[in-house]
Amino acid sequence: MAALETRIVDPQAAANEQRLDLTLRPTSLGEFVGQQRVKDNLEIAMTAARQRSEPIEHVLLYGPPGLGKTTLAHIIAREMGVNIRITSGPALERGGDLAAILTNLGDRDILFIDEIHRLNKTIEEILYPAMEEYALDLVIGKGPSARTLRLDLPKITIVGATTKVSLLSGPLRDRFGNVFHLNFYHEGEIREILERSAKILAVDVEPAALTAIAGRARKTPRIANRLLKRVRDFAQVKASGRVTPDISQQALELLGVDGCGLDDIDRRILSTIIEKFNGGPVGLNTIAAATGEEMATIEDVYEPFLMQCGFLQRTGQGRLATPHAYEHLNIKPPKSQKKLL
Ligand SMILES: Nc1ncnc2c1ncn2[C@@H]1O[C@H](COP(=O)(O)OP(=O)(O)O)[C@@H](O)[C@H]1O
Numbered sequence: 001m002a003a004l005e006t007r008i009v010d011p012q013a014a015a016n017e018q019r020l021d022l023t024l025r026p027t028s029l030g031e032f033v034g035q036q037r038v039k040d041n042l043e044i045a046m047t048a049a050r051q052r053s054e055p056i057e058h059v060l061l062y063g064p065p066g067l068g069k070t071t072l073a074h075i076i077a078r079e080m081g082v083n084i085r086i087t088s089g090p091a092l093e094r095g096g097d098l099a100a101i102l103t104n105l106g107d108r109d110i111l112f113i114d115e116i117h118r119l120n121k122t123i124e125e126i127l128y129p130a131m132e133e134y135a136l137d138l139v140i141g142k143g144p145s146a147r148t149l150r151l152d153l154p155k156i157t158i159v160g161a162t163t164k165v166s167l168l169s170g171p172l173r174d175r176f177g178n179v180f181h182l183n184f185y186h187e188g189e190i191r192e193i194l195e196r197s198a199k200i201l202a203v204d205v206e207p208a209a210l211t212a213i214a215g216r217a218r219k220t221p222r223i224a225n226r227l228l229k230r231v232r233d234f235a236q237v238k239a240s241g242r243v244t245p246d247i248s249q250q251a252l253e254l255l256g257v258d259g260c261g262l263d264d265i266d267r268r269i270l271s272t273i274i275e276k277f278n279g280g281p282v283g284l285n286t287i288a289a290a291t292g293e294e295m296a297t298i299e300d301v302y303e304p305f306l307m308q309c310g311f312l313q314r315t316g317q318g319r320l321a322t323p324h325a326y327e328h329l330n331i332k333p334p335k336s337q338k339k340l341l
């Protein structure tokens with residue numbers, strides 16, 4: 001049910017947000033805020049590759065949605081001065097699809113594979129020689145007379161992105177020379193991103209309002225940009241158009257986003273664990289059934305942030321609401337809960 005509603009703090013891009021993403025997407029490493037270690041390492045890998053006139057080694061980017069994986073893939077292509085072709089794990093169904101893409105790329109071009117953990121086995125096996133030896137093995141014929149024909153491919157770079165690196169097979173993961181984890185952003189970085197976005201979108205916003213929005217953006221650039229846009233709409237309709245701290249406060253309240261950036265569904269997950277299951281531990285499937293949300297959505301979208309904020313713990317026995325969660329929801333923790341923690 002609620003899973004299909006548009007959620008203001010959903011870190012994944014809504015269908016109508018592609019354009020906003022594009023407008024606000026940084027185009028160089030210099031413009032890309034935060035993730036300093038990733039940037040430093042990428043800079044070195046790119047410079048080294050350029051000096052050797054080689055493609056940059058395959059890059060795997062992993063981390064929660066909305067933190068800049070797709071953006072970085074585009075930046076790498078741009079800084080290397082090469083073309084980028086975009087596809088995704090689920091989009092590559094048949095070996096022929098991948099073979100067609102690979103043979104059409106130019107030397108040093110980038111193939112960006114989003115959701116790379118969702119590649120099927122056949123496709124993965126075509127990728128191995130392509131990544132390792134820039135070769136494509138074609139099987140010709142069937143049965144005993146079948147043989148393999150090896151074709152040379154252009155020297156390309158695969159940039160893979162995933163929110164679930166644990167689902168990647170070992171052999172595939174091992175073929176990436178550069179593996180980078182994107183972390184949630186600090187509030188100051190989110191504020192910097194908001195400042196940049198406000199400039200690009202020509203939003204008239206007071207500095208204190210930017211800070212207020214940054215505090216509720218779940219440490220995620222995509223959410224920060226979305227909140228900024230919604231607050232701007234509110235300011236335009238309900239006031240003079242200028243985003244003041246008071247206006248942003250009202251807009252965020254209307255959107256149901258609380259002081260920590262939690263929305264109704266986050267709060268419902270926490271209050272379900274607390275009120276129906278005595279704070280936990282309780283299994284993910286039970287939480288899903290009790291809240292009417294899908295298990296995968298809870299696990300991929302809600303939990304990472306709830307854990308990051310210290311509201312939720314994953315234990316061997318199930319999910320546990322922390323004292324911090326009780327405090328946030330204004331519920332008194334029972335004595336047994338305190339002992340467990
Ligand atoms: N480090 C950053 N600096 C500035 N803006 C960013 C940064 N990371 C992400 N963004 C913004 O957030 C949006 C979502 O980023 P994206 O790369 O699509 O995330 P992901 O692919 O990890 O889901 C981008 O359009 C961009 O505007």
Ligand SMILES: [Mg+2]
Nearest residue numbers: 069070071114
């Ligand atoms: Mg992406």
